[in-house]
Amino acid sequence: MAFFIGPPVGPFLPMDDLNHLFAHVPAVIAHRGANRRAPENSLEAFRLALELGAHAIELDVMLSRDRVPVVIHDTRVDRTTDGTGRVQDRTWAELRELDAGSKFSSAFRGARIPQLQQVLEEISRRAWVNIELKNYATRGDRLEQVVVDMVERMGLQRKVLLSSFNPLSLGRAARLAPDVPRGLLTMPSMPIFLRDGWFAFVAKPQSYNLHLDQTNAQALRAAHARGARVCAWTVNDPVDAVRLAAEGVDGIITDEPEVILGAIGQETQRG
16 A cells, blocks of 8 residues: 655645654654553553663553543543543543553553653653544544643653644644644555545644555655655564665554564664
8 A cells, every 4th residue: 555645735844853753763662552561551561661672652642521631542441441431431530540451461450541641751751752642533622732731831842742643633733832743644544635644734744654554665755755754553573674674764663662673673773
């Protein structure tokens, strides 16, 4: 599945330099943390990812009923916790009481859904954080405002990358905080105008976070010609990682950070 950055939409907008995030190329970004070894989107998974050598972590954020940004992937708590119901219907006080570890393994009994602030306070000292804005089912909830306010209040503009499949969401983030970089997510199953980035001009992304099946030398050349980075997701096969590194991908989002780090080796690091 090829990827191209849409039809011509007017003057090219230069992208900001992201050397401060991509000190290692390709950066190995732990998808929901080291989620094969610890409960996804938990502090335990994020800590383990860094212990394994990941350069960054990827996480998902949405709002609780009382508008606290919480780190969880699904709109419902059922799959990953001992609770039921929608995240948006529960307060933070209710969410923090849920066991988010036992369904993964009894060894993680008592793990909790973290607040975004908790994660940023701890992880940003050691790595950067790719924050996916997960308000696809709750558009208009102003999640973008809550997140960028937190990032700016904490002085972490150079430690995060905001991402979304929705270019309008990233466009809102760009207007609110143009100094916080953005990554436009795409995948083959999306409608063509989203799959091929036709509305990238709205999001003004500094990175294209492409599905593995869309990431190839042609897509990399197109994005790099616009001054943008490319991160491929979700890459768990060492063969794919080696190919992508050779083609010049900037980031590899993976469930298996230690496997991918071992596959690409130190020779892929460049200044």
